[in-house]
Amino acid sequence: MAKIIRKLILAPAIYELIVEAPMVAHKCQPGQFVIVRTDEYSERIPLTIADFERNNGYITLIVQAVGNTTRHLCETFNTGDNILDIVGPLGHPSVMKKFGTVAVVGGGIGVAPIFPIARAYHEIGNKVITIIGARSRELIIWQEKMAAISDVIFITTDDGSAGRKGFVTDPLREMLVAGEKIDLVLTVGPVIMMKNVAAVTAPFNVPTTASLNAIMVDGTGMCGGCRVMVDGKNKFACVDGPEFDAHKVDFQNLVMRQQMYRNQEAIEYSCGGNCKCVEE
Numbered sequence: 001m002a003k004i005i006r007k008l009i010l011a012p013a014i015y016e017l018i019v020e021a022p023m024v025a026h027k028c029q030p031g032q033f034v035i036v037r038t039d040e041y042s043e044r045i046p047l048t049i050a051d052f053e054r055n056n057g058y059i060t061l062i063v064q065a066v067g068n069t070t071r072h073l074c075e076t077f078n079t080g081d082n083i084l085d086i087v088g089p090l091g092h093p094s095v096m097k098k099f100g101t102v103a104v105v106g107g108g109i110g111v112a113p114i115f116p117i118a119r120a121y122h123e124i125g126n127k128v129i130t131i132i133g134a135r136s137r138e139l140i141i142w143q144e145k146m147a148a149i150s151d152v153i154f155i156t157t158d159d160g161s162a163g164r165k166g167f168v169t170d171p172l173r174e175m176l177v178a179g180e181k182i183d184l185v186l187t188v189g190p191v192i193m194m195k196n197v198a199a200v201t202a203p204f205n206v207p208t209t210a211s212l213n214a215i216m217v218d219g220t221g222m223c224g225g226c227r228v229m230v231d232g233k234n235k236f237a238c239v240d241g242p243e244f245d246a247h248k249v250d251f252q253n254l255v256m257r258q259q260m261y262r263n264q265e266a267i268e269y270s271c272g273g274n275c276k277c278v279e280e
Contacts, residue, residue, distance in 0.1 A: 001082040010141045013065045015074045022057030030116040034088030048113035048213045062112035100183035103129040107189025114188045122149040133168035137161040169200045176204045195251035210246035212237040
């Protein structure tokens, strides 16, 4: 059992859960994730560790209510309730060293898994440039937390309601064209966004890492749902990652695979998983 210490709504359908998980908090490193099972009837879902407090034994999970299980967790569970299982930490931690200047690029709730990594980069002496993107102002999360551990921060929104109108790739491209020396780019967010970030950095030969936590399913490699082609070889985001060289990821193949079950997922979500229309 893992007690929810605090529950906050950060944005529409985006929740922050601070959970009591002392063993995970004691061992976890930036870039790792946990597997959560809300109750005995629940499926297993992977969630990135967005923050941790070792002294208190707390970890922070940022959850977007997009499917039946995440919707159940976010809308049904409250402060003081117990989550049945939290297993972790899982996945390979981020590589931590003094690179020089690191640009972290987060889209949507991808900002949350970037936070502990960017904080660690900052603490060991890297210059941290943060670029946060969202569709609109109301969907921007953790801007103040990111600003506190960043030397420079840019905000972009699709509609221009906050920061500058445009995409996260715009300020990144402008810095590179202007000759800004960036030693590493880390990107976390929608697959298409990470694909575009990698396309921007490739001509400048800037090492770029993409965290593919968003495509994980069961966290063990058994389901094959997070299979991805990296440098022409099959990898699994959950057991081989979640971080990979973005210039070696076959994003085109990944985008196509993500779209394969979109119709079935929409039907399943709309009926709450309580009918047989997907099977039919």
